[in-house]
Amino acid sequence: MKLVKEPIKNKKLWIVLGVLFFLSVPWYLPTGSYKPMILGLPYWAWIILLDTLALSITLTIALKKLWITETDKTEEGEE
Amino acid sequence: MDQELAFGGASGILIMLIYGLIMLAIGIITYKRNKQVRDSNEEYYLGGKGLSVMVLFFTFYATQYSGNNIIGYAPEGYRAGFEWLQSITFMVLVIVGYLLFAPRLYVLSRKFEFITPTDWLKKRYKSKGVTILGALLMLYGLGNYLLEQFVAVGQGVSGLTGDTIPYQAAVIFFIIIMVVYSWLGGMRSVAYTDTMQGFALLFGVFILLIGSILYFEGLPSATDYMEAVAPEKLGVPSSEGITSWFSLISLTLIGAAIYPQAIQRIFSAKSEKALKNSLVGMAWMPFVTTGVVLIIGLIGFHAYAGLDSAESEQLVGIMANYIASQNTLFYWAMILLFGGIIAAIISTADSVLLTFSSIISKDLYGGFINKTAPEHKQIFVGKIIGIIAVIILLIIAWNPPGTIIEIFELKFEVLVQVAPAFILGLYFKQIHTNAVLAGMVIGTLLAAIMTFAGWTPFGFASGLWGLLVNTLICVFGSILFQAPEKEQQHAQEMTQV
Numbered sequence: 001m002k003l004v005k006e007p008i009k010n011k012k013l014w015i016v017l018g019v020l021f022f023l024s025v026p027w028y029l030p031t032g033s034y035k036p037m038i039l040g041l042p043y044w045a046w047i048i049l050l051d052t053l054a055l056s057i058t059l060t061i062a063l064k065k066l067w068i069t070e071t072d073k074t075e076e077g078e079e
Numbered sequence: 080m081d082q083e084l085a086f087g088g089a090s091g092i093l094i095m096l097i098y099g100l101i102m103l104a105i106g107i108i109t110y111k112r113n114k115q116v117r118d119s120n121e122e123y124y125l126g127g128k129g130l131s132v133m134v135l136f137f138t139f140y141a142t143q144y145s146g147n148n149i150i151g152y153a154p155e156g157y158r159a160g161f162e163w164l165q166s167i168t169f170m171v172l173v174i175v176g177y178l179l180f181a182p183r184l185y186v187l188s189r190k191f192e193f194i195t196p197t198d199w200l201k202k203r204y205k206s207k208g209v210t211i212l213g214a215l216l217m218l219y220g221l222g223n224y225l226l227e228q229f230v231a232v233g234q235g236v237s238g239l240t241g242d243t244i245p246y247q248a249a250v251i252f253f254i255i256i257m258v259v260y261s262w263l264g265g266m267r268s269v270a271y272t273d274t275m276q277g278f279a280l281l282f283g284v285f286i287l288l289i290g291s292i293l294y295f296e297g298l299p300s301a302t303d304y305m306e307a308v309a310p311e312k313l314g315v316p317s318s319e320g321i322t323s324w325f326s327l328i329s330l331t332l333i334g335a336a337i338y339p340q341a342i343q344r345i346f347s348a349k350s351e352k353a354l355k356n357s358l359v360g361m362a363w364m365p366f367v368t369t370g371v372v373l374i375i376g377l378i379g380f381h382a383y384a385g386l387d388s389a390e391s392e393q394l395v396g397i398m399a400n401y402i403a404s405q406n407t408l409f410y411w412a413m414i415l416l417f418g419g420i421i422a423a424i425i426s427t428a429d430s431v432l433l434t435f436s437s438i439i440s441k442d443l444y445g446g447f448i449n450k451t452a453p454e455h456k457q458i459f460v461g462k463i464i465g466i467i468a469v470i471i472l473l474i475i476a477w478n479p480p481g482t483i484i485e486i487f488e489l490k491f492e493v494l495v496q497v498a499p500a501f502i503l504g505l506y507f508k509q510i511h512t513n514a515v516l517a518g519m520v521i522g523t524l525l526a527a528i529m530t531f532a533g534w535t536p537f538g539f540a541s542g543l544w545g546l547l548v549n550t551l552i553c554v555f556g557s558i559l560f561q562a563p564e565k566e567q568q569h570a571q572e573m574t575q576v
Contacts, residue, residue: 001186001351003576007178008506017175024168024328027321032314034161037306040299042313045161052168052365059174059362063355067182 005068013062020058024051091243094414095236098421099256105275106260106268116265118455120194120445123265124437125347128189132349134270136357139344140364141273141280141426143173143335146231149284149372149420153398154391156376160305160312163373165324169331170365176336177358180502181345185354186576187505188346195434196342196501197442203504203573206512207447212519213497214442217339220494221435226472227490228428229254233476235420247477253421254469257429262462266347269429276422283419284371286412287395290402291378298374301381308384322538330540334495337502340434395420435468436461492526492542499546499553507557508570514556522549 007013026044034042041049109116116122130138156163184199191202196217201210229250236249260268292298305312316324335341348354379394382401386394403413440461445452452460499522500515526545535541562570 001189003182003186006182006576008180008182021172021175021328021332025165025321025324026315027325029315031317032311034306034310034313034315037302037313040297040302042161042302044315045164048164048168052164052171055168055171055175056362056366059171059178060359062178063174063359063362067351067355069182069186069351 002070003068004070005066007062007066010062010066013058013066016058017055020051020055024048024055090410090414091236091417094418095244095249095252095421098418099252101275102256102260102272102425105271106263109260109264109268109271113264113267116267117458120437120441120454120457121192123458124194124433124440125343126266126270128347129349130266130270130344130347130353132353132356134274135344135348135353136360137274137277138270138347138426138430139341139357139361141277141423142340142344142430143170143338143361143427144280144364144368144423145228145427146235146420146424147227148369149280149287149423150231150235150395151392152369152372153376153379154394156373157380157386157391157394158388159320160309160377160380162312162316162320162324163376165328166369166373167365169328169335170369171362172328172332173335174358174362176332176334177341177345179333179336180505181336181354181358183505183574183576184342185345185348185351187574193346195437195441196339196497197438197446200497200500200504201442201446203570204500204512204515205569206516208516209500209512209519210442210446212516213500214438216493216497216519216523218435218438220490221339221431221438222468222472223488223490223493225428225431225435225469226476228424228431229472229476232421232424232428235424250473250476253425254473257425257432258466258469261429261433265458266343266433269426269433270347272429273426276419276426279415279419279422280426281367281419283416283422284368284375287375287399287402287416288371290405290409290412291375291382291398294402294405295378295382295398298377301378304381304384305377309380312380319538326535326539326543330491330495330543333498333546334491334542337495337498339438339494340430343434343437344430432465432469436465439464489527489530492530492540492545493523495542495546496522496526496549499550503550503553504570505574508567508574509557509562510553510570511557511560511562512566514553514560517556518549518552521552522546525549 026048029044034044036043038046113122121127152163152166155166187193187199191198193199197210197214200213204210232253233246233250236244237246260272302313345354375398376394379398383394383397399413399416403410440457444460445457496519499518503510504515522545525548526541529541529544536544
């Protein structure tokens, strides 16, 4: 089995993950602020949730598209 | 908070018995189907490297999420408010940790037939020091992790059933069940029971959410209430909150993925496709697990305002109890929740115990003490030492030594110190064996000393400081004292994928 694509070698992926990591903590928002409330949640909770959602999407793409081995290729060929 | 418990007594005992019997049955069926399971390390500890995507996903899930993710995290949400959103993020970040090493390690594990995480260290560094120290650090971390699960299962059972089932009886009952099914079928039993336990955990969390919304009103009224009485729980956290948030997500990013029991699951995958797809699933589970638990904690703040820190620890029990007293349907639903919480704890403990035994069997006994021992003997020794460890941990759980209790609190801090050797070794042939060893020793000592002394400079956890120093020693040590050409060549061959 040989690795054709390895996620760790993809620079763009780590830039995206790095940015999402730093934005996942609300250091850039004013302390104590919570208005406007949207659907019962403070505005910043939505920002954090969306950021975390983006992390999960990025991970899904990375696992599916950036991690390829030779067996994947042969399996695909067989299918 | 004294309350008449709605679901203590006979029904509590009944659900525990049924639950224990189902797990036993899974163990027996697995054993009957795979009678040779105890003759080879690969069969016993890795389920013959044949876990399919669904089983693999659930065993990852049930191993990573324990009872504490419900009974401990809801009170965190209660006390911290929206700051505890971090519990969703850090559980997602665990998967980023896997991306750092899983693809390459999986390929290597097939090429060199790894059974334990230490096998990789042994193959890569060919150093007794690194292998033994790595194995010991993992054993130590695993032992303490197991201890934590034992304490949790006892407290969970006696707390949720209003002490109908005394703490000790509950712990012993579940440990015996757990040991029997693990012994019967090894990783297969553990993974199949994890599948059932994972379902139970998910079901329990959702049923509690539904009950909370129905009987304590929903999240919007909880946040309205919060705005009136405790707006700080709604607001963006202060700088201290932000620092501890960064500290926690950084530690889990590296630490949780490197758990030895998690690594062994990578080795157990039937195919790389199964591994990838189960990790994809894991990237989404935080939303439906820790996210849901956060909502429950926030609703709990509205329902039971004014609990102090110790009282709030009982939050899930208090809420479940109230919901159970509403009608028969919810009464049984809450009993299932109780089963789900116990399931979550046991499914973490069984995986930890199995990995613990595998390190004893293969790395220490088979690797150094009796190199010619056949595999079934290695497995036997691993089981026996596992049991002795369980007994010692139980004694500690019930008679905690007063003065050195902190040494049992070191888990993550110690486990995470294996990460540089593990991860850097995968990608850099220049890494010097002695630098790795020195980094591990100094990182561990530093993390331990800082934990005992309670130092957290700039608000960052002691484990992170240990990890930072450890990594720096690995990197700069390797630059200053270059690894000999021969070692580099060996490393090149080892990491070729």
